[in-house]
Amino acid sequence: MEDDLALRVHERLSSCPGLRPVGQAEGPRFGRWDLVSLAEGALGECTDPDSLTAPHEKRLRVRLGASGREYEHNDDHSRRYWIWDTTEDDHGGRTARGLGRPRGPLGTIAVDTWPSGVGSLRVSSLYVHPVARRRGLASSTLDTVYEACRAENLNGFRLDTCWTWQRSVRYYLNRGLWVTSWKHALGLARLSYLPRYEVRENGDELTFLVAGSDRRDQDSRAPGAMVPLLVADAVGGRLRLRETEQYARMREELDSVRYYARSTLTLHLAVRGLPLVRGEEEWAEALAGRWCDIGDPEGLARKIEIFEGVARDDGWRLTGLYDRSSRSRPD
Numbered sequence: 001m002e003d004d005l006a007l008r009v010h011e012r013l014s015s016c017p018g019l020r021p022v023g024q025a026e027g028p029r030f031g032r033w034d035l036v037s038l039a040e041g042a043l044g045e046c047t048d049p050d051s052l053t054a055p056h057e058k059r060l061r062v063r064l065g066a067s068g069r070e071y072e073h074n075d076d077h078s079r080r081y082w083i084w085d086t087t088e089d090d091h092g093g094r095t096a097r098g099l100g101r102p103r104g105p106l107g108t109i110a111v112d113t114w115p116s117g118v119g120s121l122r123v124s125s126l127y128v129h130p131v132a133r134r135r136g137l138a139s140s141t142l143d144t145v146y147e148a149c150r151a152e153n154l155n156g157f158r159l160d161t162c163w164t165w166q167r168s169v170r171y172y173l174n175r176g177l178w179v180t181s182w183k184h185a186l187g188l189a190r191l192s193y194l195p196r197y198e199v200r201e202n203g204d205e206l207t208f209l210v211a212g213s214d215r216r217d218q219d220s221r222a223p224g225a226m227v228p229l230l231v232a233d234a235v236g237g238r239l240r241l242r243e244t245e246q247y248a249r250m251r252e253e254l255d256s257v258r259y260y261a262r263s264t265l266t267l268h269l270a271v272r273g274l275p276l277v278r279g280e281e282e283w284a285e286a287l288a289g290r291w292c293d294i295g296d297p298e299g300l301a302r303k304i305e306i307f308e309g310v311a312r313d314d315g316w317r318l319t320g321l322y323d324r325s326s327r328s329r330p331d
Contacts, residue, residue: 003113003114003115005115005152005153005154006112006113006114006115006121006152006154007113008152009111009121009145009148009149009151009152009154010079010111010113012148012151012152013079013081013111013144013145013148014081016144016148017084017086018083018084018085018086018137018140018141018144019081019082019083019084019109019141019144020081020082020084020105021079021080021081021082022079022080022081022082022108026082029049029050030080030082030108030125031070032049032050032052032057033049033107033108033125033127034108034125034127035049035052035057035060035061035064035068035070036048036049036052036060036127037108037125037127038064038067038068039060039063039064039068041162041164041165041167041168042064042067042162042164042165042311042314042316042317043060043063043064043315043316043317044317044319045060046130047060048129048130049129050104063315064314065314067314077112077113077114078110078111078112078113078122078124079110079111079113080108080109080110080125081108081109081110081111082105082106082107082108083105083106083107083108083109083128083137083138083141084105084106085106085132085135085137106128106129106131106132106137107126107127107128107129107132107137107138107141108125108126108127109123109124109125109126109127109141109145110123110124110125111123111124111145111157112124115154116158117158117180117189118155118191118193119153119154119155120149120154120155120156120157120158120189120191121145121149121154121156121157121158122157122158122159122160123142123145123157123158123159124159124160126138126141126142126159138171139175142157142175142190145157146190150192155191155192155193156189156190156191156192157189157190158180158187158188158189158191159172159177159187159188159189160184160185160186160187160188161185161186161188162185162186162307162311163182163185163186163303163304163307163308164307164308164311164316164317164318166271166319169186169267169271170271172188173188173267173268173271175190176190176196176197177189177190178190178191178194178197178260178263178264179260179263179264179266179267179294180260180263180294181293181294182263182293182294182299182300182303183292183293183294185307186267187294193256193257194256194257194260195210195211195257196210196211197209197210197211197261197264198210198226199265199268201272203233204233204234204274205231205232205233206231206232206233206265206268206269206272206274207228207230207231207232208228208229208230208231208232208261208264208265208268209226209227209228209229210226210227210229210257210261211225211226211227212225212226212227227244227246228244228246229243229244229246229247229250229257229258229261230242230243230244230247230261230262230265231244232265232269232274233274234274234275237275238275238277238278238279239269239274239275239276239277239278239297240278241262241278241297247261259294260294262295262296262297263294263295263300266296266297266300267300269297270300270301270304270322273322276297276298276300276301276304277297277298277301278297278298282296282297282298283298283301285298286298286299286301286302287302304322308322
């Protein structure tokens with residue numbers, strides 16, 4: 001399944017110095033990198049993918065169950081790339097920053113060949129080798145994908161991550177991605193019609209602000225006046241969510257900013273362990289299945305219980321997650 005716009009995006013990505021298409025014979029190697037990424041997130045095991053032995057690979061796949069199943073990749077649905085640090089090309093055969101790892105690919109990413117949502121491409125398999133982290137490789141790669149999409153008149157990219165992979169969740173929020181779904185996983189996106197936003201923290205109070213200039217063309221993400229939309233804090237162990245006048249004026253509009261502002265602020269609250277439930281009535285609606293895909297905070301509170309329960313049943317590592325003893329929901 002391919003699309004002309006998406007294929008032109010891939011032509012741009014294939015010519016980027018920091019990305020190299022995965023060759024046909026490199027599929028098994030890419031699969032091992034994908035596996036260790038999953039094992040690190042789900043099990044807390046950090047392994048060099050190129051040092052993974054066959055017995056160790058088998059053990060990881062067994063422990064990960066269906067999530068770790070090896071599958072035949074179909075390049076008709078997505079194309080895979082190795083992430084390279086272009087600065088290493090100037091140093092011949094030297095190892096990566098002298099850390100003992102041979103010069104070569106430092107990460108992975110896959111990008112779909114067909115738009116999803118409103119003119120966006122889905123990104124998956126984003127992983128950077130531990131010795132190459134904190135160089136900005138993941139950030140620059142996401143920027144490259146976004147810029148390639150915009151150059152072909154697509155709106156940007158979407159990706160999914162697991163709630164229980166807190167390091168990844170916090171990374172994407174720090175990158176300014178918007179929360180657009182929590183149906184089967186946390187869906188995040190960078191899209192041209194969603195402006196740059198900030199979450200300002202003052203004690204337990206969080207304020208969600210967006211760039212106040214033309215919000216429908218925010219590609220540059222240039223600094224500008226920030227307009228507050230929502231304010232959240234905790235009162236008596238319950239969430240208090242207040243709308244600003246600017247947010248109220250958006251009520252009559254079919255505005256995705258208004259819609260996704262609530263869900264994005266909600267995830268920022270969740271990673272800080274703050275309450276997500278306003279009262280008994282809202283919690284009852286969440287238990288009845290309302291907001292199970294996206295929407296108000298109680299929907300994410302309910303989904304977090306489900307996400308953590310599934311991860312626990314699968315034997316995944318659960319550390320640093322939502323404080324189950326906090327008064328985030330009615331007993």
